[in-house]
Amino acid sequence: MSQLLRTPVYNLHIQAKAKMVNFGGWEMPIQYSTGIIKEYEAVRNDMGLFDVSHMGEIEISGKDALAFCQKVCSNNVAKLKPGKIQYAAIIDHQAKMIDDCTLYCLSADKFLFVVNASHIQEVYDWFEENKASEEVEINNKSDDYALFALQGPKSDAFLSELVKRNLSETVRYYEFNVAQINDVACLISRTGYTGEDGFEIYFDSKDAAKLWAYFIEQGEPLGLKPIGLGARDLLRLEMGYLLSGQDFNKNTHVLEAGLSWVTKLDKGSFIGKDAVANLKEQGVKQRVRAFKLLGKGVPREGYTIWLDEDKTQKLGQVTSGSFSPQLKQGIGLAMLSTEPKLGSKLFVELRKDKLVMGEVCKPPFVKSSVKKN
Amino acid sequence: MDFPEDLYYTKEHEWVKLLESESAVLIGITEYAQEKLGDIVHVDLPDEEDEVHMNEPFGSIESVKAVSDVYAPVSGHVVENNSALLDSPEAVNDDPYEDGWLVKVEVESMDFAQELMDAEEYAEFIENEED
Numbered sequence: 001m002s003q004l005l006r007t008p009v010y011n012l013h014i015q016a017k018a019k020m021v022n023f024g025g026w027e028m029p030i031q032y033s034t035g036i037i038k039e040y041e042a043v044r045n046d047m048g049l050f051d052v053s054h055m056g057e058i059e060i061s062g063k064d065a066l067a068f069c070q071k072v073c074s075n076n077v078a079k080l081k082p083g084k085i086q087y088a089a090i091i092d093h094q095a096k097m098i099d100d101c102t103l104y105c106l107s108a109d110k111f112l113f114v115v116n117a118s119h120i121q122e123v124y125d126w127f128e129e130n131k132a133s134e135e136v137e138i139n140n141k142s143d144d145y146a147l148f149a150l151q152g153p154k155s156d157a158f159l160s161e162l163v164k165r166n167l168s169e170t171v172r173y174y175e176f177n178v179a180q181i182n183d184v185a186c187l188i189s190r191t192g193y194t195g196e197d198g199f200e201i202y203f204d205s206k207d208a209a210k211l212w213a214y215f216i217e218q219g220e221p222l223g224l225k226p227i228g229l230g231a232r233d234l235l236r237l238e239m240g241y242l243l244s245g246q247d248f249n250k251n252t253h254v255l256e257a258g259l260s261w262v263t264k265l266d267k268g269s270f271i272g273k274d275a276v277a278n279l280k281e282q283g284v285k286q287r288v289r290a291f292k293l294l295g296k297g298v299p300r301e302g303y304t305i306w307l308d309e310d311k312t313q314k315l316g317q318v319t320s321g322s323f324s325p326q327l328k329q330g331i332g333l334a335m336l337s338t339e340p341k342l343g344s345k346l347f348v349e350l351r352k353d354k355l356v357m358g359e360v361c362k363p364p365f366v367k368s369s370v371k372k373n
Numbered sequence: 374m375d376f377p378e379d380l381y382y383t384k385e386h387e388w389v390k391l392l393e394s395e396s397a398v399l400i401g402i403t404e405y406a407q408e409k410l411g412d413i414v415h416v417d418l419p420d421e422e423d424e425v426h427m428n429e430p431f432g433s434i435e436s437v438k439a440v441s442d443v444y445a446p447v448s449g450h451v452v453e454n455n456s457a458l459l460d461s462p463e464a465v466n467d468d469p470y471e472d473g474w475l476v477k478v479e480v481e482s483m484d485f486a487q488e489l490m491d492a493e494e495y496a497e498f499i500e501n502e503e504d
Binding site: 030031035036037230234296297298300322323325330351354 | 414
């Protein structure tokens with residue numbers, strides 16, 4: 001196995017006694033010393049700081065940048081204006097998922113794709129392969145950028161204080177702006193993957209250790225904690241957000257991933273459009289759905305889901321599952337045949353033939369606190 | 374890390390307490406085990422009267438991270454399970470040797486005792502496992 005990659009803040013995680021794990025080829029903190037639940041609570045009640053520097057940043061620039069983004073992206077990029085952000089899917093000709101991403105409009109002819117760590121090279125190669133024009137430049141900037149997510153109800157007041165600017169007025173949901181934090185030039189966006197109000201902060205990776213230490217020092221008295229992947233997974237699952245490589249992979253059609261809401265057939269031509277239209281016409285046979293357990297137990301990835309207790313009809317399998325600290329019950333996402341309606345019962349096969357009843361529900365599992373204004 | 378001297382320990386990180394005046398033992402998991410598992414959110418235990426078999430799983434512990442089997446250090450039948458854990462599974466984290474006990478088992482024979490480690494041996498075992 002090749003050497004695991006490390007973010008520029010690796011040493012500070014070790015100093016903070018984080019437990020490190022292999023996450024898609026990266027050595028990342030799964031939790032710090034106080035444990036996953038305490039970290040989870042910090043984000044829901046106060047604020048938490050996530051090192052997500054492993055994420056990839058691919059810059060698209062040039063006269064044909066917009067046309068290129070339209071071609072490789074499921075969402076309608078023409079709707080983006082400088083300072084705005086979109087969530088989108090990157091799909092192949094069969095409309096299978098290459099990755100999900102956020103897309104930043106830096107200027108009329110410059111865009112920034114933020115993609116998942118384990119797909120950086122794949123997405124970059126895909127972009128190069130589909131670059132039809134000389135008027136497009138594709139730059140993989142993943143090593144240049146570090147990225148922290150600051151999430152939780154106290155983030156707005158805290159970060160506004162640090163940048164000496166009222167962020168609730170100047171950076172709204174899915175918008176970004178630039179600011180100095182402790183003399184480091186940052187791009188601050190009001191985005192995140194926890195369901196809480198908060199920010200994602202991009203800057204030169206050489207400043208990462210300095211900025212991490214600064215955030216911890218300034219934020220700790222206000223309840224800020226560093227947060228690992230364990231709590232991050234609980235937070236995103238409670239929102240019903242997809243995890244790349246788990247809730248979808250390269251065999252998942254974009255409509256099966258439940259991403260029709262960011263797939264705009266009326267925007268003109270794009271890669272995978274015909275395959276999307278075809279499946280739409282035929283009808284989607286399976287789709288990622290949310291469910292919760294009605295009995296005790298915790299659903300885990302790979303568990304089988306049945307329609308009935310006698311296991312005569314298989315509905316699908318769990319793609320992500322965990323225990324919701326807020327609901328105090330097992331919750332999950334599963335690739336299910338699309339027949340079960342909201343509220344319909346299903347049976348999750350935990351271990352040793354033990355079945356627990358659950359029901360199909362509508363995400364999010366807990367109320368989101370993001371400020372969509 | 375705390376390993377009480379009056380308990381016996383297994384390589385699977387369970388503890389066994391021999392109950393005086395009874396041919397029964399109490400079984401739980403060690404402080405080391407609960408720390409490795411992290412926040413415990415659900416405990417699955419056998420019912421009273423169920424049989425358990427030495428070195429075979431008799432229940433499971435779910436933490437937010439993963440699910441782990443608990444192996445029976447003895448053979449016998451369950452005389453009591455710690456039903457309080459159904460509502461407060463976190464007791465296994467908070468107090469693994471007292472409130473966080475799992476089951477009380479009436480043992481068939483005392484043969485199991487030779488397989489177990491005392492506190493000192495167990496501490497040494499963990500140190501080697503950590504390395």
